[in-house]
Amino acid sequence: xxTATAQPPGQAIERENYLNKHYGVGSWxxxxxxxxxxxxxxxxxxxxFFIGGFFALLIRLELLTPASDLxxxxxxxxxxxxxxxxxxxxxxxxxxxxxxxxxxIPMQIGAKDLAFPKxxxxxxxxxxxxxxxxxxxxxxxxxxxxxxxxxxxxxxYTNTKIVEAGLAIFVAGFSSILTGLNFIVTIHRMRAPGxxxxxxxxxxxxxxxxxxxxxxxxxxxxxxxxxxxAERALHLGIFDPKLGGDPLLFQHLFWFYSHPAVxxxxxxxxxxxxxxxxxxxxxxxxxxxxxxxxxxxxxxxGFLVWAHHMFVAGMSVYAALxxxxxxxxxxxxxxxxxxNWTATLYKGSIHYEAPMLYAFGFLGLFTIGGxxxxxxxxxxxDVHVTxxxxxxxxFHYIMVGGALMGYLGGMHFWWPKxxxxxxxxxxxxxxxxxxxxxxxxxxxPQFLLGYMGMPRRYADYSHMPEFQILNVFSxxxxxxxxxxxxxxxxxxxxxxxxxxxxxxxxWNAAGLEWQxxxxxxxxxxxxxxxxxxxxYNYEEIDSGHKQEVHVVG
Amino acid sequence: xxxxxxxxxxRASAMAGNVDALYIFLLIVTAxxxxxxxxxxxxxxxxxxxxxxxxxxxxxxxxxxxLTWSIIPLGVFMVIFxxxxxxxxxxxxxxxxxxxxxxxxxxxxxxxxxxxxxxxINELHVPVGRDxxxxxxxxxxxxSFYIPAFRMKQDVLPGRYTVAWFRxxxxxxxxxxCAEYCGTQHSGMVGSIVVMDPAQxxxxxxxxxxxxxxxxxxxIFAELGCSTCHRSDSQGRGPNLQGVFxxxxxxxxxxxxxxxxxxxxxxxxxxxxxRVKGFQPIMPTFQGLVSEDQVxxxxxxxxxLSKPADSGIKTSAAEPAPQAGQEKAQSGAQxxxxxxxxx
Numbered sequence: 001x002x003t004a005t006a007q008p009p010g011q012a013i014e015r016e017n018y019l020n021k022h023y024g025v026g027s028w029x030x031x032x033x034x035x036x037x038x039x040x041x042x043x044x045x046x047x048x049f050f051i052g053g054f055f056a057l058l059i060r061l062e063l064l065t066p067a068s069d070l071x072x073x074x075x076x077x078x079x080x081x082x083x084x085x086x087x088x089x090x091x092x093x094x095x096x097x098x099x100x101x102x103x104x105i106p107m108q109i110g111a112k113d114l115a116f117p118k119x120x121x122x123x124x125x126x127x128x129x130x131x132x133x134x135x136x137x138x139x140x141x142x143x144x145x146x147x148x149x150x151x152x153x154x155x156x157y158t159n160t161k162i163v164e165a166g167l168a169i170f171v172a173g174f175s176s177i178l179t180g181l182n183f184i185v186t187i188h189r190m191r192a193p194g195x196x197x198x199x200x201x202x203x204x205x206x207x208x209x210x211x212x213x214x215x216x217x218x219x220x221x222x223x224x225x226x227x228x229x230a231e232r233a234l235h236l237g238i239f240d241p242k243l244g245g246d247p248l249l250f251q252h253l254f255w256f257y258s259h260p261a262v263x264x265x266x267x268x269x270x271x272x273x274x275x276x277x278x279x280x281x282x283x284x285x286x287x288x289x290x291x292x293x294x295x296x297x298x299x300x301x302g303f304l305v306w307a308h309h310m311f312v313a314g315m316s317v318y319a320a321l322x323x324x325x326x327x328x329x330x331x332x333x334x335x336x337x338x339x340n341w342t343a344t345l346y347k348g349s350i351h352y353e354a355p356m357l358y359a360f361g362f363l364g365l366f367t368i369g370g371x372x373x374x375x376x377x378x379x380x381x382d383v384h385v386t387x388x389x390x391x392x393x394x395f396h397y398i399m400v401g402g403a404l405m406g407y408l409g410g411m412h413f414w415w416p417k418x419x420x421x422x423x424x425x426x427x428x429x430x431x432x433x434x435x436x437x438x439x440x441x442x443x444x445p446q447f448l449l450g451y452m453g454m455p456r457r458y459a460d461y462s463h464m465p466e467f468q469i470l471n472v473f474s475x476x477x478x479x480x481x482x483x484x485x486x487x488x489x490x491x492x493x494x495x496x497x498x499x500x501x502x503x504x505x506x507w508n509a510a511g512l513e514w515q516x517x518x519x520x521x522x523x524x525x526x527x528x529x530x531x532x533x534x535x536y537n538y539e540e541i542d543s544g545h546k547q548e549v550h551v552v553g
Numbered sequence: 554x555x556x557x558x559x560x561x562x563x564r565a566s567a568m569a570g571n572v573d574a575l576y577i578f579l580l581i582v583t584a585x586x587x588x589x590x591x592x593x594x595x596x597x598x599x600x601x602x603x604x605x606x607x608x609x610x611x612x613x614x615x616x617x618x619x620l621t622w623s624i625i626p627l628g629v630f631m632v633i634f635x636x637x638x639x640x641x642x643x644x645x646x647x648x649x650x651x652x653x654x655x656x657x658x659x660x661x662x663x664x665x666x667x668x669x670x671x672x673x674i675n676e677l678h679v680p681v682g683r684d685x686x687x688x689x690x691x692x693x694x695x696x697s698f699y700i701p702a703f704r705m706k707q708d709v710l711p712g713r714y715t716v717a718w719f720r721x722x723x724x725x726x727x728x729x730x731c732a733e734y735c736g737t738q739h740s741g742m743v744g745s746i747v748v749m750d751p752a753q754x755x756x757x758x759x760x761x762x763x764x765x766x767x768x769x770x771x772x773i774f775a776e777l778g779c780s781t782c783h784r785s786d787s788q789g790r791g792p793n794l795q796g797v798f799x800x801x802x803x804x805x806x807x808x809x810x811x812x813x814x815x816x817x818x819x820x821x822x823x824x825x826x827x828r829v830k831g832f833q834p835i836m837p838t839f840q841g842l843v844s845e846d847q848v849x850x851x852x853x854x855x856x857x858l859s860k861p862a863d864s865g866i867k868t869s870a871a872e873p874a875p876q877a878g879q880e881k882a883q884s885g886a887q888x889x890x891x892x893x894x895x896x
Contacts, residue, residue: 068740073737073738073739073740073741074737077734077736077737077739144736144737145734146734148734150694150695150733150734152693152694152695152711153694153695153734153735153736156694157660157693157694157736158736240711241710241711241712241713242711242712247695247710247711247712248710281601281609282603282608282609283609283610283611283612284611284612284613286612286614286615287614287615287618287619288614289614290614290619311641312697312706312707312708313695313708313710314707314708314710314713314715317641317642317645320641321638324634324637324638325634328627328630328631328633328634329627331626331630332623332626332627332630335622335623335626336619336622336623338590339590339622340614340619342590342593342594342597343612343618345593345594345597345598345601346597346601346612347601347609347610347612348597348601348609348610349601349602349603349604349607349608349609350597350598350601350602350603351602351603352602360594360598363590363594364591364594367586367587367590367591368587371583371586371587372583374579374582374583374630374633375576375579375583377634377637378575378579378633378634378636378637379634379637379638379640379641380571380572380575380636380637380638380639380640380641380644381572381575381576381579381637381640382637382641383572383641383644383704383705383706384572384576384701384704384705384706386706386732387697387699387706387732387733388732448560451560451561451562451576452560452561452562452701453562453699453701453702453728453730455699455730455731455732455740456732456734457734457739457740458739458740459739459740460740460741461740463728463743464728464743470560538609538611539608539609539611542608542609543608
């Protein structure tokens with residue numbers, strides 16, 4: 001809500017924009033403006049990010065020493081469970097789509113708003129209802145199953161609040177489905193004249209692919225949660241062998257969503273990175289169509305690899321072979337993206353403002369995260385490293401190193417557009433560096449721990465004190481990382497009051513969103529733009545004779 | 554070479570060497586890929602940094618290049634896949650004449666029962682150089698049997714057997730972990746694997762007071778009245794179990810299954826589901842009447858009926874451990890068939 005109240009009053013020359021057109025709580029809570037809803041999401045997910053981060057910090061503090069001394073085992077188990085649930089369902093999944101996607105998709109394709117503005121607001125309310133339920137669940141006892149809810153532990157053995165947490169995720173899931181639906185319809189139906197599919201920014205392609213996963217995958221996890229609740233509350237035999245069920249069925253259903261969910265987190269981030277790299281190397285993206293189609297390929301193949309989480313779960317050897325093979329297939333489009341981004345830098349004119357530093361950070365961390373995925377997809381290695389810290393390190397490199405770096409890069413890149421203010425560049429570069437160093441310090445030791453055999457989700461490792469040194473490194477890194485994440489929040493808030501006013505296009509970037517005012521007016525464009533150029537037409541922009549009709553908000 | 558490397562796990566099984574070799578190969582491949590990407594990134598970032606008056610050179614893309622960097626990685630990935638698959642296949646296929654250990658996991662302990670009859674808790678003694686097959690099940694939630702020094706891990710599920718195997722190569726004491734989160738004391742569900750020289754192991758086994766597991770199973774088999782129908786001739790109302798294990802069985806519904814541990818287990822606990830062709834659905838279910846330990850013993854007994862020489866099993870003075878709760882199981886089971894087996 002800080003966004004609503006911290007608006008500087010009474011600057012004489014301030015133009016009317018989406019922030020100052022209306023004031024008051026009601027004008028925010030009942031808004032259908034995609035930009036205001038994006039800010040509602042921004043405030044809410046930031047809140048959940050710091051809750052999840054607080055849990056993470058407690059986890060790392062507990063693991064500083066081998067014995068279970070800071071918190072009891074039960075508390076520790078709840079901490080990692082709530083950390084996972086909050087971060088996955090209430091931060092990472094909505095992060096880029098619901099904030100930057102919501103804010104930018106209509107503007108990037110030259111539309112006034114999303115196709116269904118009221119459904120957009122509804123999706124935020126669903127998110128908030130789910131979030132409040134999750135908060136209530138956490139405050140009244142929490143859950144201790146891990147975010148994975150494995151049965152029959154979750155349905156028959158734990159006495160924590162499974163049904164309530166499940167319902168919270170169920171409700172928030174509909175928020176995700178509605179956002180995806182809205183984006184797909186908007187991208188199909190609302191593009192400005194001349195904005196053909198091959199002229200769309202790669203950010204739009206990435207969100208299109210993400211939306212497909214949200215629509216097709218989320219209902220499956222919703223159904224699975226209902227089945228868990230039914231077995232737990234009504235003792236229907238679905239997953240519990242004592243009731244005639246099959247516990248592996250749960251894992252299949254869960255990962256059918258939860259593996260593609262990783263792509264919900266990383267694809268939008270890839271879209272952000274494409275925009276940033278193009279802008280700060282002043283070039284069109286190398287192999288535009290390959291980068292665009294690789295997003296779709298990831299979305300499609302992403303649905304065919306779920307059981308690589310289950311190589312030691314008791315599945316047949318032949319099923320494991322198929323899923324290992326398909327997992328390598330999905331690695332190819334990700335590799336193609338990295339190569340294309342790298343090639344984009346070739347013969348560029350590269351600038352090093354903070355968004356670009358985050359994009360470089362993304363490339364470094366995502367590369368490591370992706371390549372360690374090759375170890376896990378490899379059957380012979382996976383047997384040893386699955387369910388160890390190797391996996392923990394791997395997915396944090398993707399979901400935090402990759403997705404969060406992209407998110408922060410995007411926040412910096414579009415902050416002038418969102419807030420109308422410039423952030424302090426020096427601090428932002430420093431924060432990017434701190435995050436990168438802190439991240440590696442936290443998670444790289446966990447690869448080593450994993451291969452040494454330290455299992456994940458251990459409150460107490462006093463039987464194996466040899467693991468302590470690496471855990472100390474990891475905990476030390478997490479405090480650095482925490483500082484790195486706090487900094488942007490502080491200086492973004494600071495800049496809303498004290499930042500220099502942002503010009504309409506501070507980066508001299510391509511893309512229709514930069515042809516609007518900073519901040520934009522409620523309907524973005526004063527007249528509908530007509531697009532006659534390719535995405536990333538930096539040559540025209542930099543040579544200064546862009547002959548297109550300049551549509552200014 | 555790596556045995557004394559500080560950040561490397563101990564290596565004490567036949568599998569560990571295979572996994573480490575593959576891991577080192579992957580480390581080299583991924584290090585090369587990382588070096589390639591990072592060198593290009595850093596070189597381009599430095600070489601093409603912004604200079605006034607030097608504009609970026611626009612490049613559309615290059616289909617040959619796209620194909621190159623799709624196909625070469627795919628080729629490398631396929632090598633990794635095949636190598637990984639071979640290692641995995643070996644790790645998942647127990648040699649035929651392995652010594653067998655039955656594992657029952659429960660919150661939060663491991664119960665281990667040797668085919669020779671020794672019982673242990675959270676500790677498993679095995680000799681160097683012998684193939685050991687683990688036949689595992691859980692009494693409650695999913696657990697995972699993980700020995701890092703052996704590079705071996707297998708989830709342990711309630712309601713069925715999962716199987717794993719190893720051959721220890723170096724005497725010593727190694728960690729046993731539960732690797733699948735299983736509740737409050739998950740991190741306390743740890744134990745040790747004691748690998749001994751054959752002579753030491755011989756001495757250790759002779760210390761135990763119990764007879765082979767299959768003998769216990771034979772006793773339970775008789776006490777539960779199984780032998781009234783499953784006779785050793787062809788006159789019984791149930792199938793003759795001699796020589797059944799490890800062979801194909803024709804089912805009443807037309808399918809054919811191989812009689813492995815899971816099949817025998819299922820026949821005891823849910824006899825109707827995979828009924829043998831030519832027999833009536835008259836066998837009662839023993840679900841809830843026999844403990845996991847008793848099922849294991851029965852399975853071991855049925856298996857022993859298919860091993861003519863029984864070379865792996867030592868027949869020392871048989872002194873079957875009487876089991877609590879057995880009487881109850883017995884009285885319940887000998888009565889009329891229950892309704893559940895008719896399907």
